[in-house]
Amino acid sequence: MLSRFVRALFGTANDRTLKIFQRRVPEINALEPQVQALDDTALSGKTQEFRDRIAKGESLDDLLPEAFAVCREASRRVLGMRHFDVQLIGGMVLHSGRIAEMRTGEGKTLVATLAVYLSALAGKGVHVVTVNDYLAARDAAEMGRLYSFLGLTTGVIVPNMPDDARRQAYASDITYGTNNEFGFDYLRDNMKYQLGEMVQRPFYHAIVDEVDSILIDEARTPLIISGPAEDSSNLYRAVDAVVAQLVQDPTTFEKDEKFCTVILTDSGSDHVENLLRQAGVLDEGGLYDLQHVAVVHHVQQSLRAHTLFSRDVDYIVRDGKVVIIDEFTGRMMEGRRYSDGLHQALEAKEHVEVQQENQTLASITFQNYFRLYPKLSGMTGTAMTEADEFAEIYNLDVVAIPTNRPVARKDEDDEIYLTEQEKFAAVVKLIRDVHERGQPILVGTTSIEKSEALSDLLKREAIPHNVLNARFHEMEAKIVAQAGAPGAITIATNMAGRGTDIKLGGHVEMLISQTLGDMEDSPERDVAEKEIRDRVARDHDIVQQAGGLYVVGTERHESRRIDNQLRGRAGRQGDPGNSKFFISLQDDLMRIFGSDRMSGMFQKMGMKQGEAIVHPWLSKALERAQRKVEARNFDMRKNTLKYDDVMNDQRKEVYAQRREFMATEDVSSIVTEAQEDVIDAMVARRIPEKSFAEQWDVAGLTEDVQKTFGLDLPIAAWAKEDGMDAEAVADRISQAATQAQAARAANIGPDLMRFIEKQILLTTYDAVWKEHLHALDQLRQGIGLRAYGQKDPLNEYKHEAFQLFTFMLEEMRQRVVGLMARVEVTPPPAAADPFADTAEIHADPEVQGYASEPGPGLSPGASPEMATPIGGSAIMPDDPSSWGETPRNAPCPCGSGQKYKHCHGRLV
Structure with missing residues (x-):
């Protein structure tokens, strides 16, 4: 009661947020006459003017009213569409880094152009993320005309594009693509060996279409690039x-x-x-x-x-x-x-x-991928039911945008039947009645099997209809284009994310495209096009008089969001419409999640065969069951993310280190430091602290040095010298290893040695990271059993994952030093495809890998672990200019045997 009073007095949080954005709408509208007076050249020239003002210190927020006014006028001229005031609010919500919930048919694609244009002025690249390749290509082509008019470049990422084309698309001001393509490009970039081969720029702003589908539904499982096992x-x-x-x-x-x-x-x-x-x-x-x-x-x-x-x-x-x-x-x-x-x-x-089968080479969850963007926003028709998850996982607020026209759709109460057979009989009866009065019908099912079973029932009744599901995927556009025609019946398996509105009377542009195809411009085409437009206009009036689109749900989904998406297909832009759900106690949701007492209660109430129960309380009870399922699914996703966050911290560190390696021209100092660490660890393992020479494991240390560096050193003789300690032994081993490396560098040459060092560093890093991912997978599978020992599995996972990461770094140093001590020059092999045997997996999916051409390289003769070397420097004892940045505690490259800080590095 109190909460209702407070809401009535002060409004909801959503109302208060909307008021803040609504204050700026009059300011944008006031600029419209001024902007309309500009010719096309002056209007498109505004983009450069805005960029110049940004360079002088103005912020995007300062430019928002003018930029929105310019974008709206350009849209009116180029696309023939003028943004409504509520669409301006939607654009401001997207620019502010929030989620805009807008009903189906309210023009989300057009709303995005406002925020996209404003963010693109910064010149850092805006990513527009869609749910499928068709929508990415369609939106990039349609909205690209607007951006091009305003002097901006547009790119689109689709599967199987070569790297050069991808790099060019990412270099554009605006880039369209799917969540999978953006994510896989990120992973592939972090498997490249040169910065110039990477395709993505640093992240700036991502605007996600159908944000609930991408950030929640598809975020249940990670993106994975894998190789053959x-x-x-x-x-x-x-x-x-x-x-x-x-x-x-x-x-x-x-x-x-x-x-x-x-x-x-x-x-x-x-x-x-x-x-x-x-x-x-x-x-x-x-x-x-x-x-x-x-x-x-x-x-x-x-x-x-x-x-x-x-x-x-x-x-x-x-x-x-x-x-x-x-x-x-x-x-x-x-x-x-x-x-x-x-x-x-x-x-x-x-x-x-x-x-x-495949083995993981690189992976990331959508949660952690999209959190890489400094600015993230999204839009969808249904987000409020998942607002808590958006806030907790992505720090995104949801703002419900009012419709341009009042919603005229009538949402009828659910009808509940005892058996599925009775339910479908009632569905068929309703379809027949609605069809006879000329109202188009959209019937939503949850599976192909049920859509085909319903289709069989309609065929027996001789009721004409179309089936839209995965089996008839190719006919999708044609079926959707006609789904709003008078008396049309369309059975669809989940209409969410189809990307095409069902317009009353039919979709004019799609019908013209399908009917006239590539027919050249001519008087005959003009006549045919006019006939189609006139027919659709007549059909629109007929359908509107009949009551608009009638949406029939044959089952409740686990998520209220999916049900709302189906309902939202009717009543777009103030059109009339109806929606109604039919449910049976044998439906999956009722059978698995409903109360066991419900069936007995209905039978005690004396329900007869074919009789339905209709009451608002039952609809609310169903929604409560759906809320429980949504909460359970959220907990599962949150738990998965907690574990992935542990890996994500390590992944960010590995990828940042890897990029640093690629950006560094001369990595010899990194290799030298790795050598010092390996030698120190080797000596510490064999020579205990504060021990006597008689207690040293001389034989073991001699064997370690031989195995790692290929050097046969008289360590036993050194141990007998007076005053010899662990530090002195380490210095002598380091000196011998450095001299051997210098001699090898002199034979190979400085440029080639620099090339080899970098490639060994990168390929070794990749190899140990791949093994580390496999170890984490194995750890994750069994960690839940720790709960039986009264231990928190997540804390145990964090502790052991950190230990594994430490071991990984030690293993990397050991391998790099060992490879550098044995590297030999051989003729370069034929160029191989680094992604030829990889596959891309998401949502427990696997997508065929993408390949790029590598540069020629060298193979170390003594190690099968090493692939094509890239990078390093040659150290010449008599040429200080070749020494680079020598660590102060490293042996002096001149070969004196002293530490660098006591020899050529001595401070005067």
Whole structure:
């Protein structure tokens, strides 16, 4: 009661935020006559004027009213669209680094141009992130005309672009692309060997379209670049044959659909062990013996494939391949694959070719990728339900923008039935009634399977309709263009993120494009185009009189956001419309998350077959169930992010260090310091502190020096000298190693040595980082068991991950020093493709890798770990100009045997 009173008195937080932005709208509108008076040349010249003022110290906020007025007038001239006042508010929300929630049909794409134009004036590059390649290319082409008129450059990133084209696109003032392409380019850039090969500029401002889909739905799993691992396709097939027999008996496993898990029962473990023995997969020992860890993993993934994943719901089989279906958009995710062997298990289940598994080379979550941008904003039709997550994870506030016209859509209460059969019978009856009065209908389903089942029911009733799902992906544009025609019936598997409005009467531009195609300009084309426009105008009036688009939901989703996106397809820009959801107690949400008492309660109420219950309280109860599911999913994403944050700190350090290596022309001082560290650690390990010479492990130290540097030094003789200690021994080893390195540098030459040192440093860093990622994966999988020992798994993970990182750095120094001590010059091999055997994975997906051409290089003769060397310097004992920046505690390069600070580096 009190909260309602406070809101009535002071307004909501959203209302107060809107008032702040609304104050600037009159200021922008007041500039319109002045801007309209400018000719095209003067209007486009405003961009350079703004940039000059920025160079003199003006801020973007100072320029906002003028820049928005210029952008609005340019849009009116170029695109034929003038921004509404509420769209100006949306542009200000985006510029302020917030999320703008705008209803479907309110023109989010046009709103973005305001914030994009203003940020692009800074010259640092603005990234506009879309949910798919089609929208990226479409928006870049359409809005690019506006930006070009204003003197800005526009680029677009699409799959399989060569590096030069990507670099040019990122160098543009505005760059369009998908979240996957931006993320994978970031990872690939941090696998390059020269700064000039990198394609991205330093991050500045990202504006994310469909921000809820990208930052929440797709952020559940990381982006991964992986390379091929050991082939185990035969094992997958053998295990699949066993599990296929096992799942015939439901007592052998326990499935929890709520948490999407399945485990073997005791009898199931015994049964599968016997079956594996018969199949020859197990030879000796039990299933859970240490040597059979891989077999257990394969059994678990195969069990998940058979019990938790359904064909035509979670994936389809097309052209001999298992193709994932996006559960949020219903689209096929071509080229993407489930990770951790699950996709291979599905391929074995469906008896198609089992592809090779992969090993992680680089990875990042969307949460941590987008937090790299100093300024982040987004827009969507549905964000308020996830406002807490946006605030906590991304520090983003959500602002609900009012519609340009009042919403005229009628949202009817849900109808609840006992069985799915009764529910679909009621859906078909409603469709028939609505169709007969000429109202277009959009029917939303949650899977391909259910959309095709409903289609079969409509065919039996001889009701004409179109089906839009992953199977008919190619017909999407044509179907959507006609979905608003009188009496049109469209069955869609999740309409979220389709990127195309359903307009009453039909989509004029798309219909003209589809009907007239490439027909040349002529009087005949003009006549045909006029006929299409007149027909659509007549149909628009018919549909409007009939009541607008009718949206029918055949099931509630786990997230209220997806339901709201479906509802939002009706009632755009003040159009009339209706929405209604039909639910049965057999639906997944009700069956898995609903109360067990609900079915019994309804039956006690005397519900008859075919009878529905309709009441606002039931709709609210369903929303409460959805809130519980959303909260659970948020906790899961938050927990995953806590672990990834540990890796993210390490990743940022590694990538920053790597860039420093690439930016440094001469890395000889880095290699020298690594050599000193290795020698100090080597000596400290074999010569205990404050020990006598008799207690030294002379033989072990001699062997270490031989193994690392290839030097046979008389350490045993040194130990017998008076006054010899650990520091003196370390100095002599360092002196000998430096002299050997100087001699090697003299033979190779200074420029080539500089080239070799840098390449060894980078390739070794990459190798140990890859191994470190694998170690962290292994640690993460088992760390949850620490909870049984009353220990916090996250704290344990942080502690051990830090130890692993320390070991990684030590291993890197050891390898670099060892390789430099044995490097030999050989003729350069044929140029290889560094990304040829890599794959890109997201949302448990895998996307075919992108390749770039490397430069020629050199191979160290003695080490198979080393690939193509790049970089280093040659040290000549008699030429101080070749010594570079010698560390003061390092042996003097002149060969005197003294430390540099006591010899040529002595301060006078």
